[in-house]
Amino acid sequence: MKKVLKIIVQAYLKLLIKIVLIRHKPFVIAVAGTTNKTFVKETILDELGRDPNVRGNPKSFNTEIGLPLAVLFLPSGFSSIFRWVDVLLTGTCISIFARKFPRILVLEMGVDRVGDMKYLLSLVKPRIAVVTNIDRSFPDLNTTMDDIANEFKMLAKAVPSDGTLILNGDDIRTKSLAGSNKAKTILFGKDKSSDAVIYNIDQLEAGQKFSLKYGKRIETHETNRHGIHNINALVIAKIVVYELEKSGVRTNKS
Amino acid sequence: MEERIKISPIKEMEIRSSKISGVISLAQGIPSFDTPLCIKDKAIEAIKEGKVARYSLTPGILELREAIEYSLAKRNIYYDFEKEIIVTAGSIEAITASFLALIEPGDEVLIPDPTYTSYQSAIKTARGVPVFVPLNEDGGWSFDIEEFKKKITPKTKVILYCNPNNPTGTVYSREQLMQLAELAQVHDLYIIADEVYKDFIYTNEDFFSLAQFAALRKRFIYIFSFSKSYAMTGWRVAYLATDRILAEKILGVHDALVTCAPVISQWGALAALELADDEIKEYKKVFNERKDLLCKELDKLSDWFEYRHPSSAYFAFPKMTKKLIKVFEKYEKKNGISGDLKNYQKSSLSWRFAIELLNNAKVALVPGVAFGEKGEEHLRFCFGRRRENIEKAMKRIEKFIKSIS
Numbered sequence: 141m142k143k144v145l146k147i148i149v150q151a152y153l154k155l156l157i158k159i160v161l162i163r164h165k166p167f168v169i170a171v172a173g174t175t176n177k178t179f180v181k182e183t184i185l186d187e188l189g190r191d192p193n194v195r196g197n198p199k200s201f202n203t204e205i206g207l208p209l210a211v212l213f214l215p216s217g218f219s220s221i222f223r224w225v226d227v228l229l230t231g232t233c234i235s236i237f238a239r240k241f242p243r244i245l246v247l248e249m250g251v252d253r254v255g256d257m258k259y260l261l262s263l264v265k266p267r268i269a270v271v272t273n274i275d276r277s278f279p280d281l282n283t284t285m286d287d288i289a290n291e292f293k294m295l296a297k298a299v300p301s302d303g304t305l306i307l308n309g310d311d312i313r314t315k316s317l318a319g320s321n322k323a324k325t326i327l328f329g330k331d332k333s334s335d336a337v338i339y340n341i342d343q344l345e346a347g348q349k350f351s352l353k354y355g356k357r358i359e360t361h362e363t364n365r366h367g368i369h370n371i372n373a374l375v376i377a378k379i380v381v382y383e384l385e386k387s388g389v390r391t392n393k394s
Numbered sequence: 395m396e397e398r399i400k401i402s403p404i405k406e407m408e409i410r411s412s413k414i415s416g417v418i419s420l421a422q423g424i425p426s427f428d429t430p431l432c433i434k435d436k437a438i439e440a441i442k443e444g445k446v447a448r449y450s451l452t453p454g455i456l457e458l459r460e461a462i463e464y465s466l467a468k469r470n471i472y473y474d475f476e477k478e479i480i481v482t483a484g485s486i487e488a489i490t491a492s493f494l495a496l497i498e499p500g501d502e503v504l505i506p507d508p509t510y511t512s513y514q515s516a517i518k519t520a521r522g523v524p525v526f527v528p529l530n531e532d533g534g535w536s537f538d539i540e541e542f543k544k545k546i547t548p549k550t551k552v553i554l555y556c557n558p559n560n561p562t563g564t565v566y567s568r569e570q571l572m573q574l575a576e577l578a579q580v581h582d583l584y585i586i587a588d589e590v591y592k593d594f595i596y597t598n599e600d601f602f603s604l605a606q607f608a609a610l611r612k613r614f615i616y617i618f619s620f621s622k623s624y625a626m627t628g629w630r631v632a633y634l635a636t637d638r639i640l641a642e643k644i645l646g647v648h649d650a651l652v653t654c655a656p657v658i659s660q661w662g663a664l665a666a667l668e669l670a671d672d673e674i675k676e677y678k679k680v681f682n683e684r685k686d687l688l689c690k691e692l693d694k695l696s697d698w699f700e701y702r703h704p705s706s707a708y709f710a711f712p713k714m715t716k717k718l719i720k721v722f723e724k725y726e727k728k729n730g731i732s733g734d735l736k737n738y739q740k741s742s743l744s745w746r747f748a749i750e751l752l753n754n755a756k757v758a759l760v761p762g763v764a765f766g767e768k769g770e771e772h773l774r775f776c777f778g779r780r781r782e783n784i785e786k787a788m789k790r791i792e793k794f795i796k797s798i799s
Contacts, residue, residue: 174456175456175457175460175475176460178460178464179460179463179464199668199669216669218431218432218435218669219431219432219435252443253443275456276451276456281444281447281448282444345608345609345611346472346608346609347472347608364472365467365472365474366472366473366474366478366638367463367474367475367476367477367478368476369474369475369476370474
């Protein structure tokens with residue numbers, strides 16, 4: 141019963157987001173990787189000033205059902221048929237009738253097993269894709285790390301030639317995705333060969349301070365959070381904002 | 395010969411009550427609810443997908459630790475999930491592993507009196523010495539900072555407290571916690587804070603955690619368990635968060651003790667953080683109603699018990715009135731002490747009363763002395779149990795007291 145419900149819900153949600161994306165054509169930023177997706181998404185939203193024209197996944201809705209819910213900004217029906225009926229009816233109204241829709245979507249894309257990314261890419265076409273890292277997560281017994289890396293490669297390949305691919309230059313598997321297509325690729329990390337170089341990291345009692353060299357820009361930033369992943373999140377968000385401004389999707393004032 | 399570690403009095407009461415038919419237990423702090431469906435579903439999904447058969451990384455699965463960092467950050471508590479968060483097999487494993495990593499045999503650990511019984515065993519497991527610091531009962535069981543100062547010796551290494559406190563239900567104030575932090579800094583002590591009941595605070599007061607005080611992070615260990623908030627006591631899953639240098643030391647002990655927390659429980663805990671906010675709200679509402687019910691019932695017995703309205707957790711900690719003590723002692727003189735009691739239990743009024751109540755009224759409570767000397771003459775009532783059980787238990791207690799008076 142649950143399986144049937146899942147198939148129906150998944151197919152219907154796919155239809156709904158096809159409609160809504162054709163109608164509104166939002167600019168999609170995909171955030172993928174083993175970890176750090178939520179922090180990156182939240183930091184991008186912060187850097188974009190929590191603009192009402194920009195929307196991210198609520199919670200960590202990032203799977204085959206979660207992602208469409210995130211696009212439509214709907215809650216989950218969990219295991220309740222009645223709640224799902226309500227969710228799908230609301231979703232139908234949004235996709236067909238809603239006039240207002242965000243111009244930019246920042247979407248986490250979660251990959252657990254082979255085939256996940258292919259399905260997610262059948263739902264949305266990202267113009268900017270971020271891969272945070274490809275680490276030892278918890279693949280099932282039949283899925284290897286290489287299988288998971290191939291899923292992210294699929295995302296890298298899907299970025300159009302006028303799009304941007306942002307990769308963690310300190311993570312060998314992630315770095316190896318560079319050159320997957322003709323899109324502009326930006327590597328970030330402590331590695332000096334990266335395009336956006338992080339250096340002078342200073343651990344503070346209340347967070348971290350670091351310097352960033354990106355093109356001609358040299359900046360010093362502070363975060364109240366700990367861990368390199370939080371520095372990476374801030375750097376990715378800065379790069380995303382620069383790229384959006386450069387491409388005219390977002391102006392300084394918007 | 396060193397004193398052997400005994401089973402916790404709370405568990406002893408549960409074992410004793412399991413041998414008597416028809417007992418209603420308000421002893422152990424177990425929520426009456428089943429684990430939320432969204433958590434169970436996620437765990438089942440993890441089993442079906444083959445994700446639980448193998449060890450996880452020793453500090454825990456990445457997804458869960460990341461979700462923990464995210465949930466802490468919402469409270470302005472910042473730890474790095476990769477290096478500063480360890481998922482443990484319940485909070486008692488987190489506490490025990492911390493002691494094993496931090497103290498040497500003979501080192502002293504200050505704990506409030508009264509507080510959770512198992513802290514003593516955890517300290518003794520690491521060959522440490524628990525040193526009780528009396529709480530100020532008249533001040534609503536608040537800290538008495540002067541008492542803490544008096545108890546500090548060159549052997550003192552750690553202060554451990556539970557906030558909100560079990561069994562008193564006290565929420566320590568920001569001001570008092572900051573005074574404790576100052577003591578720790580002056581005397582070079584570690585602080586371990588167990589915040590297992592933080593989600594069940596029934597007043598509007600601001601809940602402050604010393605984990606929010608960044609200047610303390612190198613000497614502070616934050617502990618939270620999924621057991622109570624998400625009705626997951628049987629899953630044995632909790633976490634600790636601390637500065638990376640301490641975390642590295644504790645991780646080695648955690649590895650030696652359990653390798654990793656149960657993986658299935660880790661997936662359940664992830665679902666708890668991502669999906670079970672509504673359930674916590676519901677539990678809190680129900681516990682608040684049960685608290686009011688228990689207090690109403692205790693009010694009916696005001697000749698026999700005096701108590702403070704609990705502002706958090708799910709325990710009331712009433713004190714036996716002089717009248718009840720007099721009546722009970724008279725009853726004991728006439729009838730003798732019933733049941734099989736060890737010497738230290740025979741010398742404690744709250745133990746004798748709790749056992750008599752269990753044997754005669756078939757109600758299990760925890761004797762207050764189990765939580766420290768200051769708890770003597772008190773009894774702990776858990777209102778996490780079902781409403782009908784609270785009502786029945788209170789009727790039985792009333793009947794028993796009437797029968798002996």
